[in-house]
Amino acid sequence: MLRERTDLESVEMKFYSCSEGEMPYVNLWIRFAVICKVRVLTLHILEDDYLPLDDMPLVSLHLKTLDLYGLILQKSFLDFASCPALENLKMNDCKINGWKISSLSLKHLSITSCFCDPDSRLRISTPGLVSLKLDCFVGKTPFLENMPLLQTACVNLGKGCKDVCLNYNSGVFCGANKNGCGNCLSKNDGRSNSVLLGGMSSAKHLELISELGKFIFTRDLNCRPTFSKLKTLLLNEYWCEAPDLGPLACILQNSPVLEKLTLQLFSKGPDHKVEMKGRYxxxxxxxxxxxxxxxxxxxxxxxxxxxxxxxxLLSAFNIRFGFL
Structure with missing residues (x-):
């Protein structure tokens, strides 16, 4: 660090162990990489304990890609207003202590196996986003603000999702009733009643997967979001569990230009024993x-x-099938 500074294209740091006394050095190296105008920064902590980053924003006119693993991310760090060139953000197995991720420049966002305070709902404010991956988030489902440029989104609400109906039974969520459980009737902590689907309503390609008993997608549909640009849609059995198949029917009726629908039902694949193909x-x-x-x-x-x-149900919508 005492040598003459040289502009850096990429910096990759991976640690299999990191003691408490070494953490200040790691934070210092990150800041030094930013000073050296790094464009691609990778920081992975590959051990059981998470490394807390400084609660300070990154300030860089050059940083384009940020890849994080095994870190504790603080409130100020998640505000990327001072990184106007940032386009790619990947977060894997991180603990999020902030309440909001914000960036005007971000185009591609991937959040996998991350978790945050179970009593709060993380907000994601990225109006320029083109692609989104939200997989196995632990805690309340993040609230998505409007993403008008979104092309592709893959969302998987796994077992760690805390938005669970306590009275769930055969696809029926009690949130529609006045005497519903505390979870279903709790506030969304957002500006609209829709947590996910409203923010993704401009997407052209969606993959929406959920464990049974989670209520976010079903409750979002009550807001009647219209997917006016949606071309391809992949759903799992969650959308077909309600007795009247209401969620599946609702999203089909609100996707006026849909060209391809894939239903992956009670089968993880990729080798499904039965495949049927049809068309309108x-x-x-x-x-x-x-x-x-x-x-x-x-x-x-x-x-x-x-x-x-x-x-x-599909037949009632004039879809005809054949077996393969």
Missing amino acids: SPMEGPSAISEHLNMVEVKCNVVDEKILKVLK
Whole structure:
């Protein structure tokens, strides 16, 4: 650090152990890399204990890509207003102590296996985002502000999601009732009633996966978001668990230009035992769903009562199938 400073294209730091006394040095090296105009910065802590970063914002006119693993991220660090060139942010297995991630320049955001305070809902304010990956977040589902430029989003609400209906039964969430459980009726901590789907409503390609019993997607649908640009959609069995298959029907009815629908039901894949393909068949009178739907895939391990119920609903929307 006493040598003459040289501009750096990339810096990668990976630690398999890091003592408490060494943490100040790691924070110092990060700041020094930023001073050296680094464009790609990777910091991975590959041990059981998380490394706390300084609660100070990054200030860089050059940083374009930030890849973080095994860190404790503080409030000020998550405000990237002073990083106007930042386009790619990847966070894996990090503890988020802040309440908001914000960036006007960010285009690609990936948050995998991260967690935050279970009593608060993280806000994501990234209006220029083009692609989003939110996988296995532990805590309340993050609230997405409007993302008008979003092209692709993959969201998987796993077992760590705390938005669980305490009275869940066969796809019915008690939040619609006045006497619902505390979880379903709790405030969203956001500016609208929609936590996820409202922010992603401009996307062209969506993959929406959820463990059974989580209520966020179903409650978001009550706000009737319209996916006016959506071309491809992948859903799992969560969307087909309600007795009337309401969530599946609702999202189809609000996707007017949908071209491809994939239902991956009770089967993780990639080798599904049964695959069916169909398409929308024009009929007389106005259509309840997109007339552009030329590919419908249903993947499962066995055609049982639940699958037949889904096929019946799709048939009511004039979708015809064949077995492969």
